[in-house]
Amino acid sequence: MKLEEPLNIVIIEDEEPHFQLMKRAILKTYPHSNVHYFEEATACFEKINEIHPDIIMVDYLMPRMNGIEFLEALQAGGMNIPVIMITGQGDEGIAVKAMKLGASDYLVKSSDFFAQVPRLIERVMRERHLKNTLDETEKRFRDLAEGTSDWIWEVDMEGRYVYSNPMVERITGYTTEEILQKHFYDLFPTKEKESQRRVTFQVMQEGKPLTGFVNRILHKQQREVILETNGVPIVDKLGKLCGYRGIDRDITRRKRTEEALRESEERFRSIYEESPIGIGLYSASGTLIDVNEASLKIFGISDAARLQKVNLFKDPNLPAGMGEKLRQGQSVRYEIPINFRKIREQNFFETRKTETIYADILITPLYDGGQIQEYLAQIQDITHRRRAEEALKISHQFLEISNRDLDMPVLLQEYVTELKRFTQCAAAGIRILHEDGSIPYQAWEGFHPDFLEQENLLSTACHDCRCTSIAGGKSDFHWSCSTRGGSLHISSSSRFLASLTAEERRNLRNKCKEFGFETLVLIPIRWENSILGLIHLADPRENAVPLEMVEVLEGVAMGLGTSIKRVQAKEELSRAHDELELRVQRRTRELALANKMLTEEIEERKKAEEALRQSSEKLKLFAYSVMHDLKSPAIGIHGLTKLLQKQYACQLDERGKRYCDQITKASELSAALVEKINNYIASKEAPLEMERLHSSDLFQFIRNEFTERMQERHIRWTEPEYDVEILADRLSLLRVIRNLVDNALKYGGEKLSCIRIGHEASHDFHTFSVEDDGIGIKKEDCEKIFGLFKRHTSSSGVAGTGLGLSIVREIAERHGGKVWAEPGQGGGTVFYIALPRKEPEERSLSLVG
Numbered sequence: 001m002k003l004e005e006p007l008n009i010v011i012i013e014d015e016e017p018h019f020q021l022m023k024r025a026i027l028k029t030y031p032h033s034n035v036h037y038f039e040e041a042t043a044c045f046e047k048i049n050e051i052h053p054d055i056i057m058v059d060y061l062m063p064r065m066n067g068i069e070f071l072e073a074l075q076a077g078g079m080n081i082p083v084i085m086i087t088g089q090g091d092e093g094i095a096v097k098a099m100k101l102g103a104s105d106y107l108v109k110s111s112d113f114f115a116q117v118p119r120l121i122e123r124v125m126r127e128r129h130l131k132n133t134l135d136e137t138e139k140r141f142r143d144l145a146e147g148t149s150d151w152i153w154e155v156d157m158e159g160r161y162v163y164s165n166p167m168v169e170r171i172t173g174y175t176t177e178e179i180l181q182k183h184f185y186d187l188f189p190t191k192e193k194e195s196q197r198r199v200t201f202q203v204m205q206e207g208k209p210l211t212g213f214v215n216r217i218l219h220k221q222q223r224e225v226i227l228e229t230n231g232v233p234i235v236d237k238l239g240k241l242c243g244y245r246g247i248d249r250d251i252t253r254r255k256r257t258e259e260a261l262r263e264s265e266e267r268f269r270s271i272y273e274e275s276p277i278g279i280g281l282y283s284a285s286g287t288l289i290d291v292n293e294a295s296l297k298i299f300g301i302s303d304a305a306r307l308q309k310v311n312l313f314k315d316p317n318l319p320a321g322m323g324e325k326l327r328q329g330q331s332v333r334y335e336i337p338i339n340f341r342k343i344r345e346q347n348f349f350e351t352r353k354t355e356t357i358y359a360d361i362l363i364t365p366l367y368d369g370g371q372i373q374e375y376l377a378q379i380q381d382i383t384h385r386r387r388a389e390e391a392l393k394i395s396h397q398f399l400e401i402s403n404r405d406l407d408m409p410v411l412l413q414e415y416v417t418e419l420k421r422f423t424q425c426a427a428a429g430i431r432i433l434h435e436d437g438s439i440p441y442q443a444w445e446g447f448h449p450d451f452l453e454q455e456n457l458l459s460t461a462c463h464d465c466r467c468t469s470i471a472g473g474k475s476d477f478h479w480s481c482s483t484r485g486g487s488l489h490i491s492s493s494s495r496f497l498a499s500l501t502a503e504e505r506r507n508l509r510n511k512c513k514e515f516g517f518e519t520l521v522l523i524p525i526r527w528e529n530s531i532l533g534l535i536h537l538a539d540p541r542e543n544a545v546p547l548e549m550v551e552v553l554e555g556v557a558m559g560l561g562t563s564i565k566r567v568q569a570k571e572e573l574s575r576a577h578d579e580l581e582l583r584v585q586r587r588t589r590e591l592a593l594a595n596k597m598l599t600e601e602i603e604e605r606k607k608a609e610e611a612l613r614q615s616s617e618k619l620k621l622f623a624y625s626v627m628h629d630l631k632s633p634a635i636g637i638h639g640l641t642k643l644l645q646k647q648y649a650c651q652l653d654e655r656g657k658r659y660c661d662q663i664t665k666a667s668e669l670s671a672a673l674v675e676k677i678n679n680y681i682a683s684k685e686a687p688l689e690m691e692r693l694h695s696s697d698l699f700q701f702i703r704n705e706f707t708e709r710m711q712e713r714h715i716r717w718t719e720p721e722y723d724v725e726i727l728a729d730r731l732s733l734l735r736v737i738r739n740l741v742d743n744a745l746k747y748g749g750e751k752l753s754c755i756r757i758g759h760e761a762s763h764d765f766h767t768f769s770v771e772d773d774g775i776g777i778k779k780e781d782c783e784k785i786f787g788l789f790k791r792h793t794s795s796s797g798v799a800g801t802g803l804g805l806s807i808v809r810e811i812a813e814r815h816g817g818k819v820w821a822e823p824g825q826g827g828g829t830v831f832y833i834a835l836p837r838k839e840p841e842e843r844s845l846s847l848v849g
Contacts, residue, residue, distance in 0.1 A: 006032035007125070010051060012044050012058040012070070013037070013086075021114055022057070029118035041070040053081060055104075055121060055128075060087040060094055068094070071101040082128050084120060104128065151227075151248040154234065157204065157241065159183040159197075171227070171250045173220025187217035189224070207233045207241050214251070226252045278379035284372050286312035298381050300340065300353030307349050312363070312375060316346055326363060329372055333362045335382065358386040391552040394422055398556045402563035408432070411567060412443035415560060420445055423549065425519070425539040432525075432533040432564065447538070451515050483547070485554035488522040491543040519544040523553050527561035535560075637663060688729040688814060695724040695768075699757055702737050709745060710755070719757040726766050728835055732811045736819075739804040740770040740831045748774025748828070765817065765834040773828040782821040808833070 007030055013019040016039070023035045036051055038044040041058060042065050060067040067085050074081060085098040085106040095106040104124045107116060151171050154163035164179045172179065172187060185197035196215060203210060210231040219225050231246025272279055278295035282288055288310040296304065313323045317339075322332045340353040360382045366374040401414045412430045419428040427446030431439050444452060481490045490496045517538040525533040535557055537545055641663045649657065699719045710717060726733075744755050752774035760767045777785070786805045805819075808831075812819040817835040824830050
């Protein structure tokens, strides 16, 4: 068998005659082939990309580059060209080495060498073709296996995976390397593993193919994956079963969708059956196919089988033109009254209902393949809604009357006119009843004067009648002609009277029947828990006022009650207004007299205040004068005593010296007391010069002032590390802090070791504290110490006037703040002073806001 296509053959041979003989043999068999000649391999290697040979024949022994070196160069260059090695030595080692380097075959130069060349070329090319075909097939399989969205696998008879495509990782979460270390049953859920493994091995042992086998495995992340498995057995050359090859498809989403669809169908069926809306399904020709329970209730039918004869297009309630629209594929919606009496008369279907209801109907064509297959009808009973709409409309009309500014007679007359128009009754009237049974207001239309004369004599207080019991709010709901709203409703006087016993008839005056009225309605006009009057309707026809209309009018009567009360209130207000006018005039005269007296009293008070102010100024001057007069003698006594001690100390005994010391201390105390009183008066009277101050400057000033005293007593001073800007009078605030620190040093005792200055800020205040760890103070004394000349019990033997803390409080209050004291948590005392953060003007604005 010869190759059909021409070949491009390269021969590398250093002996040209030998090449010519080989060429002749080749062209004899392959006359259309191209034979290229090279004397040495290097030249061929340089031209090989231009020639594109189908096969190369190379001699082993060559100058510069031998055959083995040529093969190595081809391999290094990545050239996949069939090569036949020619050797004249018959050395099998060379042949083996050449084959390892990629040679397709080798040929030993012998007597039949030239005859073998064409056959060897054909065999090599055939093998090359088969190899290319196999490579292409393998590539196609590999591309298919790696590109498919399914998992392709192979297992041996023990169930171990021996092959898997990369898609296994997307489906199971395991890589190819991880899955090749597992058995197929390792992926089954624990509860199902043993049963699934047993069933699968039974199928494998029988050598049956797996078709559409649905199983559930666990993903690497422990979520469930549903697979559809198809597999075929693998047999060896002897027909022995050695494993299975198959495809797994991830059908999790499809299965979940199927389950969701099934649940949706069940849910839809449940909705269909339990829906309060009536649903009916008709064929394309209009024949009824199915209805739900709500439809049966709406149409008063106990069994759907009774609707077999119903046809959508023959329904007498279907409005004209709607059938044609449905056949044209249009959806239609309409509201109609359904007269069941008419349906029964026409024998359209059997129903237990006889009344008329209102229905909202929506009919929608259902398509399949572009053609109408069915009609879906949705029916809602809107009777209550329609009646409510009518009631709302009527109530609105009566409300318009109520909202007009009308007197009582005009209001009642307009109500009566509207009642007659709405009910179409022959007669209508309204009576307003007084507590004593009198009728202060009434309006009538259609009643005979004799009827009115006899009816108005009927007293709710004196007569025992069913009609008067309505006006008295004593209606019996169990009585056949009483409504739940407390009205009297007789649709036929004749039938009603015939149904009563003789005893019951005696409680009726029956004036309505005497004047030819078959329909009688009495509706109480209510306001809160009282009945203000009655609406009276009468007509010679039976059932001229249906029960539904009575229910509407009961609501109207409540609105009328409100209007009546409003008009009554207006009348009472008018009377009260007239009365008030008289009272206002009388009161105005009284107020004018009182105003005159008040003006005189104000003038007298102003004079008293001015006298008080002048007296206060005189008292203040007197106080300053007294303080000055007191201070001068005290200073004089102090000086004379000191002089006495200095000049006559040698003439004084110990008692005399002691008396001098006592006089000196008493004079010093008197001078200090006078100075403190002056400071107290100044703190109350001197104007404040408010400025922006820095707390660190104030603390430094005080610390410097007391440093020497604190160092002598080894007392530690602490203050905030940060600076705070405050608004205050500098001298006043220094006096406050100085007094509080001085108090701590005076009264802290030997226990005092630390004075701490603290600060806290709120939205409105800066609060500073002076805390010591000295003797401390009791909680009950915390307020007393701020009084004038009040000193703590621990102050015995300590110089002081009892005015220091009073001055502190006065300064704090003049700044708009406050001061207070508390016992320390670990002993000692804490004094607090709170100063406002805002300007005085800002504070006043915030208070006004």
